[in-house]
Amino acid sequence: MNLTLKIWRQKDSKAKGQMVDYKVTDISEHMSFLEMMDVLNEQLVNTGEEPVAFDHDCREGICGMCSLYINGEAHGPDRGITTCQLHMRMFKDGDTITIEPWRAAAFPVIKDLIVDRMAFERIQQAGGFISVNTSGNTQDANSLPISKIAADEAMDAATCIGCGACVATCKNSSAMLFVGAKVSQYALLPQGQVEAPERVKNMVAQMDLEGFGNCTNTGACEVECPKGITLENIARMNRELMKANI
Amino acid sequence: MALDSKVPKGPIKDKWTDYKNNINLVNPANKRNIDIIVVGTGLAGGSAAATLAELGYNVKAFAYQDSPRRAHSIAAQGGINAAKNYQGDGDSNYRLFYDTVKGGDYRSREANVYRLAEVSGNIIDQCVAQGVPFARDYGGLLDNRSFGGVLVSRTFYAKGQTGQQLLLGAYSAMNRQIARGKIQMYNRHEMLDVVKIDGKARGIIARDLITGELERHSAHAVVIATGGYGNVYFLSTNAMGSNATAAWKIHKKGAYFANPCFTQIHPTCIPRSGDYQSKLTLMSESLRNDGRIWVPAKIEDAKAIQQGKLKPTDLAEEDRDYYLERRYPAFGNLVPRDVASRAAKERCDAGYGVNATGEAVYLDFASAIQRYGTEQAKIHNIKNPSEAKIYELGQAVVEAKYGNLFQMYEKIVDENPYKTPMMIYPATHYTMGGIWVDYNLMTTVEGLYCIGEANFSDHGANRLGASALMQGLADGYFVLPYTIGDYLSHDIRTGKIPTDTKEFDEVEKEVKDRIDFFINNKGTKSVDHFHKRLGKVMWDKVGMSRNAKDLTAAMAEIKAIREEFWKDVKVPGSANEMNVELEKAGRVADFLELGELFAKDALVREESCGGHFREESAELDGPQKGEAKRNDKDFAFVSAWEYKGEPADAVLHKEQLEFKDIELKQRSYK
Ligand SMILES: Cc1cc2nc3c(=O)[nH]c(=O)nc-3n(C[C@H](O)[C@H](O)[C@H](O)COP(=O)(O)OP(=O)(O)OC[C@H]3O[C@@H](n4cnc5c(N)ncnc54)[C@H](O)[C@@H]3O)c2cc1C
Ligand code: SF4
Ligand code: FES
Numbered sequence: 046m047n048l049t050l051k052i053w054r055q056k057d058s059k060a061k062g063q064m065v066d067y068k069v070t071d072i073s074e075h076m077s078f079l080e081m082m083d084v085l086n087e088q089l090v091n092t093g094e095e096p097v098a099f100d101h102d103c104r105e106g107i108c109g110m111c112s113l114y115i116n117g118e119a120h121g122p123d124r125g126i127t128t129c130q131l132h133m134r135m136f137k138d139g140d141t142i143t144i145e146p147w148r149a150a151a152f153p154v155i156k157d158l159i160v161d162r163m164a165f166e167r168i169q170q171a172g173g174f175i176s177v178n179t180s181g182n183t184q185d186a187n188s189l190p191i192s193k194i195a196a197d198e199a200m201d202a203a204t205c206i207g208c209g210a211c212v213a214t215c216k217n218s219s220a221m222l223f224v225g226a227k228v229s230q231y232a233l234l235p236q237g238q239v240e241a242p243e244r245v246k247n248m249v250a251q252m253d254l255e256g257f258g259n260c261t262n263t264g265a266c267e268v269e270c271p272k273g274i275t276l277e278n279i280a281r282m283n284r285e286l287m288k289a290n291i
Numbered sequence: 292m293a294l295d296s297k298v299p300k301g302p303i304k305d306k307w308t309d310y311k312n313n314i315n316l317v318n319p320a321n322k323r324n325i326d327i328i329v330v331g332t333g334l335a336g337g338s339a340a341a342t343l344a345e346l347g348y349n350v351k352a353f354a355y356q357d358s359p360r361r362a363h364s365i366a367a368q369g370g371i372n373a374a375k376n377y378q379g380d381g382d383s384n385y386r387l388f389y390d391t392v393k394g395g396d397y398r399s400r401e402a403n404v405y406r407l408a409e410v411s412g413n414i415i416d417q418c419v420a421q422g423v424p425f426a427r428d429y430g431g432l433l434d435n436r437s438f439g440g441v442l443v444s445r446t447f448y449a450k451g452q453t454g455q456q457l458l459l460g461a462y463s464a465m466n467r468q469i470a471r472g473k474i475q476m477y478n479r480h481e482m483l484d485v486v487k488i489d490g491k492a493r494g495i496i497a498r499d500l501i502t503g504e505l506e507r508h509s510a511h512a513v514v515i516a517t518g519g520y521g522n523v524y525f526l527s528t529n530a531m532g533s534n535a536t537a538a539w540k541i542h543k544k545g546a547y548f549a550n551p552c553f554t555q556i557h558p559t560c561i562p563r564s565g566d567y568q569s570k571l572t573l574m575s576e577s578l579r580n581d582g583r584i585w586v587p588a589k590i591e592d593a594k595a596i597q598q599g600k601l602k603p604t605d606l607a608e609e610d611r612d613y614y615l616e617r618r619y620p621a622f623g624n625l626v627p628r629d630v631a632s633r634a635a636k637e638r639c640d641a642g643y644g645v646n647a648t649g650e651a652v653y654l655d656f657a658s659a660i661q662r663y664g665t666e667q668a669k670i671h672n673i674k675n676p677s678e679a680k681i682y683e684l685g686q687a688v689v690e691a692k693y694g695n696l697f698q699m700y701e702k703i704v705d706e707n708p709y710k711t712p713m714m715i716y717p718a719t720h721y722t723m724g725g726i727w728v729d730y731n732l733m734t735t736v737e738g739l740y741c742i743g744e745a746n747f748s749d750h751g752a753n754r755l756g757a758s759a760l761m762q763g764l765a766d767g768y769f770v771l772p773y774t775i776g777d778y779l780s781h782d783i784r785t786g787k788i789p790t791d792t793k794e795f796d797e798v799e800k801e802v803k804d805r806i807d808f809f810i811n812n813k814g815t816k817s818v819d820h821f822h823k824r825l826g827k828v829m830w831d832k833v834g835m836s837r838n839a840k841d842l843t844a845a846m847a848e849i850k851a852i853r854e855e856f857w858k859d860v861k862v863p864g865s866a867n868e869m870n871v872e873l874e875k876a877g878r879v880a881d882f883l884e885l886g887e888l889f890a891k892d893a894l895v896r897e898e899s900c901g902g903h904f905r906e907e908s909a910e911l912d913g914p915q916k917g918e919a920k921r922n923d924k925d926f927a928f929v930s931a932w933e934y935k936g937e938p939a940d941a942v943l944h945k946e947q948l949e950f951k952d953i954e955l956k957q958r959s960y961k
Binding site for chain 1: 338341342345356357358360361363365366375377410413415416417418419420421422424425426427428429430431432433449450452455456459462463464466467469470476478501530531532564565567568569570572573698699702703705768769772817819861863864868869871872
């Protein structure tokens, strides 16, 4: 198929960006979206232009690097997947596709479609861990039985890949889904209980400091999240925070 | 230089304990004055950085991604081994040790592997304490699954995302230390060379990938944990950015490169679909617990399937060839990876492949769905369940086990694997070869360590499933923190290493010159153009099956591509900005050298062992006819290559392998 691409180009964090039009031809429906971008970039390199910079690495939906805002949707039109798992069969010949970076005050653009997600790092550093040293003398793993239900629920929360689609898609740029997922993982496990109050307070405080917006329960994040993180995680985080503040 | 593996004396069971009892320690106050650089934050680097910082050292960690959490370890799916014997099926440290040495086709160092088995249980304890949500059974205890090449169930897992959960565990431990200021994390930074002072590794030159600036970082020891070099094939299951640059750069500065030709071609990956393909996707080996591998038994059926005239579900049971079950009745679908990959290639080369390209075999879940469905119907007391009900119940069980993998498959291939068998084909996945290290995980350069997939140590000529995660975490959490302390105990009076010295000047200039060369070259072909050509030579001539003629040709071809690359590569943009093409150019330049050494190593090793299959060395008759033939008399050694300029001029050093605790045998999975 032949497509018109409207892509955000921005030289660096200080430059003013703009949308630029490109054409690509002979795109196979079996290609992934990023392979289509590779075709465009090869074309640009061959004509001596700078290729479009975008984040990606694993290309199998797990590293959380890829982060494109496609036709007004984080990770594009398909559901439950990341940008790198999106395939061209979702589009048709003659389509015009708009490609932008995540847009949020807390995620400044570094170049073209690449944004700076260090705010997420700092939130994790504020409390996204259990304080246990490596020693080789921790108790035997099976000395602490954990109900399968709790373990599975913790696992579901832990599958967040830290991509930031929830923030990009939220009209308030709220990071509650991301933070809620981490808080939930630990809140659901006995190992996480000891530090639970401090953890939720510190992580939420850091989140506010980073300039993410408030949650107004619109639920857009849940719809766009590639890993199916549910709103329940936000509710759990709010409960944890309330408990911690009593 | 003679190779000294520094394996401690004494019985294998006591070596590590005795070693730990006798090493020098660094007292806590002195640790505060010692800096360590850790390059790479995957399972190996992440766990090492966190542990070293907990111990009190000042750690500087580097990754090319925007967060340690995105290292390629995140993509590991299936699981991690540990000799816990929770299933009571006869597992033990010895058995894990034995399986790993045998699985590696007797080309690994016994003492290292035994230590790995010994600490494996601690890894699981540590991870659970960190909050890693491993799968559990209804009694609340940890669940296990089986992986290829073994007869026990010792693999711990977190759905199909084990690597992710383990890495997030190490990442959380790192975050705790970053918050305390004990780890300084350099994201989006690429190490471009190592700096040696008086023969010791004392620092690195790194490029800030956002600004393009070159930076000098000094330390008392440098740890390389930058992963494998599978991307030398262009197409592999590795991440797009996975590269050999750090390993290759230290090789050029004196670290020997061991067994480069030992590469794992994984049997269960999604087949390639077109020239535009940028990477290959793994379908976890855990699927072989429940999936059965087959091709049509009759060539005319295979042809009809290739032409789209027949569907796999049309074929009756007796018209299917479950070739692994047929050839290897004892291990069946769970033979080791090298064996499974070669068997798939053998069937496809014979014309029995099942997609348009003829390069695919089926991985079928129909019997598993049937079996689980029947079992569930019994459990739920459903009398005379309909076929549809059994299917529904069975599908739910399979979905709970492998749901994310099935979804991934469906998104890529656009077919529902619950209804029609998956198509799979082997792809480059893992590199057993890597930087040579001694028992202390130190390279042939003093103060320079190498851990995780980047080193060669534990997997011999073939790695068993779920053992890479184990090795990465063993190295980082439980081995390196001891061995590096012994070395650093001599450095407590050294003081900070200055970076305004001629050694740093020189290396920085080398790095800068190379970058400027790329920017100014103004050739006509993109970096990817060369990378793809290299990949094709590697796959065609240095792939699953190798012979002297092709290997000799490959060396010449790779050299020619390399020379053309240096003349004609085109890198747009400038050096002082984020420049993705420039990053790729540096990596491909290194692959173009490594690829040639790889072929040379394969040429010299005139035996078949593990993932390295030399057509000249196969069993000609008897029950093992057609299987790989190892030659212990002449090749029971590690090849460690010393850099001498051109890859073809590299000098071979041999570390002779001794097997005292395991008898050398022909591997049989029949
Ligand atoms: C798809 C897939 C599935 C797998 N599944 C399993 C499994 O189920 N079980 C199992 O045991 N093994 C599995 N493996 C293998 C295993 O995941 C890897 O061998 C292991 O994770 C490697 O870990 P590592 O820490 O050595 O390196 P990596 O995780 O690859 O980390 C490399 C690090 O080095 C950094 N880096 C690289 N170059 C530079 C540079 N020049 N400068 C700065 N930083 C650099 C990167 O940023 C990254 O942080 C799988 C592998 C793949 C590809
Ligand atoms: S919650 Fe979902 S959308 Fe948000 S960062 Fe995690 S995976 Fe991405
Ligand atoms: S590139 Fe890793 S999730 Fe998309």
